Amino acid sequence: MASTLRNLVTVLSAAAMLGAGAAALADTKLAPPKGYRTWFHVNTAIVDKASPLFADIGGMHNIYVNATGLKALKSGGTYPDKSVFVSDVHDVTLDNGVYGEGGRKGVAIMVKDAKKYAATGGWGFQFWVGGDPAKPVVTDAAKQCFGCHMPQKDHQFVFSTYIP
């Protein structure tokens, strides 16, 4: 069940993001985080062709969390401001039943700032196509992202769980 929920966070939130609209209208206050590839690898999920969400967000979602967020993920304590989760989304290769990691499709984040993002559970959201800072797609985080996170209120709106 935990795995299912972990998948859904990636799927649903990213789906909303990708259907967002013009980059010109996007919240450009956020920027893709640097160095996330060296952060803690939380888990991975693949949205395959059989998923109704494939058209929007098919691919491999590698989830990372920064050191600030990792402490809370492990302990179950409150995520402090500057906690960041990243979903590093890649195309998927398929070779004789083996799914592999292809090129980068985009980078999604949720970043904690309890005051600044009070309207969306204390988390700010954005998705950049190809990870390109010039291509953000989230224009309305409350609608496009937070709606799917709301059921996780008892878990600080986070789907990820800690896998030792």
Added chain:
Amino acid sequence: MASTLRNLVTVLSAAAMLGAGAAALADTKLAPPKGYRTWFHVNTAIVDKASPLFADIGGMHNIYVNATGLKALKSGGTYPDKSVFVSDVHDVTLDNGVYGEGGRKGVAIMVKDAKKYAATGGWGFQFWVGGDPAKPVVTDAAKQCFGCHMPQKDHQFVFSTYIP
């Protein structure tokens, strides 16, 4: 092509490992590395039901490398002794076309010691069922592991490539 090769390393080497035989006969000089979950996440692959290898090694393979190995992976330079790659193998959950990460099936490693493991390209190999130090399964690394790595001679017998 690179992705395909990255997949194959996981698949073929682990397949040989899992078919290895009694743990009692295994090389017990190696131990599962501590802290690999915080190492650099190289890539992920899933061996699905459609793969002929599913029965042996179906699951999600999360590949990590330690800091020593990462430098060489990035630069293309020679892997120094004590470079370690880990494949953290998990069961796969499938929910409406979305593949997620289930429980741990096992932990595979390749560790560099040019002199000690000269017969297998300078790499030592082992696989522990469930990551349990008491359950190694590789008894003949040359046969069970290295055979599949030999075609990668021009890449120091490593299939992984660096994904920024």
